[in-house]
Amino acid sequence: MNLFDTTGAAPMRLTVKPAKVPPGTVSLRASNTGTIAHEVVVLPLAAGQAIGKRPVEADNRVSEAGSLGEASHNCGEGKGGGIAPVFSSWVTLTLKPGRYEVVCNFAGHYAGGMRAELDVTQ
Template sequence: MRTHDAGLAGMVTAVMLAAVVAGEPAAMGATTATEAQHRPECTVPSLPGHVVDVTLADPGSRMMSRSPGPSGSPGPYGTMSGSPGPQDTRMRLSVTPATVPAGTVSLRVANTGALAHEVLVLPLPSGQTIGQREPGSDQRIDEADSLGEVSHDCAAGKGEGISPGSKGWITLTLRPGRYELVCNFPDHYARGMYAELDVTGR
C-alpha cells in the first residue's frame, strides 16, 4: 500500500508541475509586474486642432489601497486609506493651455500618478465653478452630459483607464464656453481631480 501511495503522490506532483509550466502562475498575475516593467513607451500621434496637455497626478501608491472590482478582485483605480490629511490625499488634474479657440480641440493626457485615471469633458453651467458637483453614493458625479472621454490606455477615446506612466488622447469639436475636465473614478473628483478649460470664440 505504501508503494502505491508513493506512486500516486508522484503522479499528483507531476500534474502540478505541468500546470505550473503550462502557465498557471501567469494566470494568477505572477508576471504582471514584469510585463508592466517592460511595457513599451506610449507615443502620442500628431493630433489635429488646438492641443491641450492634460496631466493627471496622485499622491502615490504609499497612500492608496486598491478598490475591489465587481468580482472582489483589485480594481483599476484606488481609494485613499487612513485618515485624509490636507496635503497627502489630494489628486491633481491640470490643463495647459487653459484657454483655446473654439473648433477642433485635442486633449493629450498623461498619467504621472501611481493609479489609473480618466478624463471626461463636461460643460460648465453658467454661474458654477469647478469642483462643485456633488458625488453620488458610488462616489462618482453625474456624467450624463459628457462630451467626450479619454480612458483608453495608449489609444484614443474610451477604455478601462489610463495606466500609470501611460497616455491617452481624444479630438473634439468644442463650441465657445466653459468646460470642466474631471476624473470620475470613485472618489477621485472629491479628491481634487478637476480643472477648467475655457473655449473662446474664433
C-alpha cells in the same frame, strides 16, 4: 493634461495646459504621471457654475450626463478601462465657446481634487 496622484496626504490633481483654447476641433491628450489608473471626462459648465461643485453620487462619482467625450484608453483614443501610470490617452472634440470641467471620474477622484477648468474662447 496631466493626471497626478500621491500615496501620501496631498490631494490628487488634474491640470489642463493650455487652460484656454479657441473653439473648433480640439485634441486633448491626457498623460498619467500618477501611481494609479485615471481617466479624463469633459463636461460642460453652466453659466455661473464653479468647478468642483458637482454633486458626488453614492458611488463616489459625479454624473456624466452631457459628457462631450472621454480619454481613458491606454495608448489610444477615447473610452477604455483607464489610463495606467506612465501611459497617455486622447480624445478629439469639437468645442463651442464656453467653460468646461475636465474631471477624473473614477470613484473618489473628483472629490479628491481631480478636476480643472478648460475655457473655450474666441
